[in-house]
Amino acid sequence: MVMLDSQQHQCFYYMFFFFLIVVVSSANGVTVPETVHLDTGGLSRDVFPKGFVFGVATSAYQVEGMASKEGRGPSIWDVFIKKPGIVANNGTGEVSVDQYHRYKEDIDLMAKLNFDQYRFSISWSRIFPNGTGKVNWKGVAYYNRLVGYLLEKGITPYANLYHL
Numbered sequence: 001m002v003m004l005d006s007q008q009h010q011c012f013y014y015m016f017f018f019f020l021i022v023v024v025s026s027a028n029g030v031t032v033p034e035t036v037h038l039d040t041g042g043l044s045r046d047v048f049p050k051g052f053v054f055g056v057a058t059s060a061y062q063v064e065g066m067a068s069k070e071g072r073g074p075s076i077w078d079v080f081i082k083k084p085g086i087v088a089n090n091g092t093g094e095v096s097v098d099q100y101h102r103y104k105e106d107i108d109l110m111a112k113l114n115f116d117q118y119r120f121s122i123s124w125s126r127i128f129p130n131g132t133g134k135v136n137w138k139g140v141a142y143y144n145r146l147v148g149y150l151l152e153k154g155i156t157p158y159a160n161l162y163h164l
Helices: 006-027 076-081 099-112 137-152
Strands: 055-057 117-121 156-160
Touching (some): 137 156
Parallel strands (some): 055 117
């Protein structure tokens, strides 16, 4: 395990909040300036140990969208989210931030922010709509496009098999 000093922790907070702002702004149709200047106090990648990996992570239900389309079956989240009052304004994962359609934009942002890896979860109800049996090849094709574009942009994909 790599131990981080306070300057490295501060850098993580800057990167996390910057990425969070970019994602939230993009989801709401707000344009993000091309150049953002952050005072990192001289902190750079050089401060971190050799081999340190910078990356981001998401959960399928929170970012993919297309919750009931392209052959995807219901997940435990689809059932849970339909309970009144669980989410403000009765929001669902039907659209979310629409990574299903906008994955190239998301990955381009990751590349622009110089991330090394992306950890994403697989929505098994997108691959096996009935839980087992017949494969939904449209779902497989989506993950193939996602992984292919990550590799094209030099970002290492990490598929999380189960995310709570």
